[in-house]
Amino acid sequence: MTLSLSPSRRWPSAGQTFDTIGAWLLALLWVAPLMFAIWASLRPSGAALGFGDVGFTLDNYRNAWNAAPWLTYFANTLMLVSFTLVGQFVLCTLAGYAFARFAFPGRDVLFVVILMQLFILPEVLIVENYAMIARLSLFDSIAGMGLPYIASAFGIFLLRQAFKSVPIELEEAARIEGCGWLGVLWRVYVPAARPVYLAYALVSVATHWNNFLWPLIVTNSPDRRPLTVGLSLFGAPESGVDIAIVSAATVMVIAPLLIAFLIFQRQFIQGFLRAGIK
Amino acid sequence: MEQLASYHRRRQALYGWMLVSPALILLTLFAFSPTIATLWASLHSRGTIRHPSAFSGWDNYANLIADPSFATVVGNNLLYAGVTIPASITIALAMALWANAKIPLRGFVRGAFFTPTMLPMIAAANIWLFFYTPGLGVIDAITGLFGLPPVNWLGQPQTALWAVIVVTVWKEAGFFMIFYLAALQTIPPDLREAAAVEGAGRITYTRRILLPLLMPTTAFIFINALINSVKLIDHLFILTKGGPNNASKLVLYWVWEMAFAYFDAPRAAAMTVMVLLVLGLIAVFQFRVLDRRIHYR
Structure with a gap:
């Protein structure tokens, strides 16, 4: 039993590699929308959806907080x-x-x-x-x-x-x-x-x-x-x-x-x- | 002795009813009597000052079914159920198999799958709105890289309902995953080894051993997904409001609209009765077919 298991322990099998990559890709896909929202919320107004070098700001939070009770x-x-x-x-x-x-x-x-x-x-x-x-x-x-x-x-x-x-x-x-x-x-x-x-x-x-x-x-x-x-x-x-x-x-x-x-x-x-x- | 036993029985009966009565009163107020009131309202005409509400038999139902919107909305809901249920069950199963496998960063993977479950539907809809916004949204930014023209995902009848479906699947798949995850953890690992000894590969093992063992869980998730396909409509308020031209309108949203936007309570009631009938059929199906081992003891 130990003999048959040891190679797979040293070297990940094709199945395991597939599992890992599949799981990570799906996980990334699943959090991406939320990550985008957080990203957009920290960007200066008007640059929310771009990746340009405009830095980050908390202004949106301040404005949002002040706009409603x-x-x-x-x-x-x-x-x-x-x-x-x-x-x-x-x-x-x-x-x-x-x-x-x-x-x-x-x-x-x-x-x-x-x-x-x-x-x-x-x-x-x-x-x-x-x-x-x-x-x-x-x-x-x-x-x-x-x-x-x-x-x-x-x-x-x-x-x-x-x-x-x-x-x-x-x-x-x-x-x-x-x-x-x-x-x-x-x-x-x-x-x-x-x-x-x-x-x-x-x-x-x-x-x-x-x-x-x-x-x-x-x-x-x-x-x-x-x-x-x-x-x-x-x-x-x-x-x-x-x-x-x-x-x-x-x-x-x-x-x-x-x-x-x-x-x-x-x-x-x-x-x-x-x-x-x- | 006889007398003591009967005294004991009567006291048990009294306490039993006393203990359930608060719950029973509230259930009567907010579940049973509204059900009967809905049925009653659906059989009466809409009252005006000149013509008070009167018994009208099946008129509300006939009017409703004759309305062309009826076929559209019911058809939308059937498509919504027909796509979201199998899609979220399949994705949930894949998620669970992966979240249960020995892979690096498993905690992150599980968390990522489950996170959408914790969000209000309204927040999820807000988030997805950025993806769908024509010209500005994330999807258009990506397809634009390949030179594709911007698409108004939420604004055109061919894609609006599909855009709504994607959000629903995203929201509920992670929730269903945990039920599969729990079921997977009760399956002894020896089975896999035994199957391997017999020469069964991964796919055979999954198809012939895992899926049959997961059947009860799948049935449970199926019922939940079915109920969700009636209940999950919050995102419509943000994404499409049922439009364009009813293309993404679902039954419960229509009920809300008839009652609270057009103030046509009798028609809303007739639609509600039909929804309740469907839910009743689902209940009978669950108790009679899926859950014969239900615990009424």
Whole structure:
């Protein structure tokens, strides 16, 4: 075995060389658009797309920052993301716990009904959800943007699976020590499912940080807009901003999530994986 | 004893329902009742001050289907799905095989593939706009080197939808890659050695062993890609707004336009019902055909 492996270790085979070159080329192709945006954002206005020797500048960032209330947009996105995540955690934990550990009549039917929401996408129901938000007088508010996503069938499903895999002996031990059902949930199930919470949180934050269509529909004042809606208005061709400045604004908007991703690459990818695999 | 057991059962039922009720209320408000309201609205005429909304049967559907835009938009969406799904699945598989191989700079390669997933669709569209801008964009700069004339990629009907498709594939392939990556890591390396001993080359190994083992993952990704082909429309707002002349308009964008630009809610509702029907069929297909081992226990 060692004999047959040693030549390939010293000399990369044709297959390996092909793999390496193919992978690198595809990787370069895949980051190229982003690299171009960063490049353009650092070039003097008017020279954004050239490679001429005109040096680099941060003017585009300064101009972009001054042209729109980005700080408000950032704050709104942060509030939207936290509101949604906290709401999802609370509701999905309670429902997941019920489906995992309580025998109540109608449970199985109800579970299938809830799973249907995986296919009735909130994106598709924009018209009637808009009417609902208006009826609840939540138009142009953080709650209006987040509420339709809080009872997530996906979150309920994930947490139910996680709670079901907790050994029942742990619950019994906690009960003997005097924990009620809420105490058991808080002391036994929630800590045991911590990796699932982390994974779900990563996916939820990335999804809602990037969500656009629904926030566009239920907001109409600059004070309430999240980053994505702000960016879409900023970049609109009819507003006549030049490419370098739009690049700077785009890079600014994606920077926080991108930097977080570069730092926590492993956890992020693992998070997406755990949340995606049912 | 009997009494204690029944007390216990009743308490379980009470707590169970209590715990699910917050989620159930919100799902009712934002998923179930809107679905029924959409169906209801699709069967009624658009109300005006003179003529209040009245039951109109299938009129909205008939009008919608008779509209020439309907065939265009549905056709666009079928093409969009028919191209983005196989393209992103194939690229995702290649990415995963490479990101799993022992190559130098593997961390960079994985990161590069996955990065577009982290971007908002709006930002991705802004970035690609520079590529497509006629005369100024990156693509024209490159083709110009070969003496080719500038092309208005987003402005002409033959290329607009394709330009949108490229952005979608770029955005979602890296996301699908990680599912393949996870599946690949569960395949024991002995299989490859055994295949090599039997004389199977790289291509045979990939075709006869790897692809069949990855089938469940492919099915899962397929469903996700299918749903995305309905859902991913944000970039249209930046790139083409559905134009020119409906050439790149997709169904959900059309729904948005009917409801929020032309204020024709009944027609939007009729279109929404059709989308929901398709999604329902996808759900049935997933649960019945692909996922027979689904965990309802």
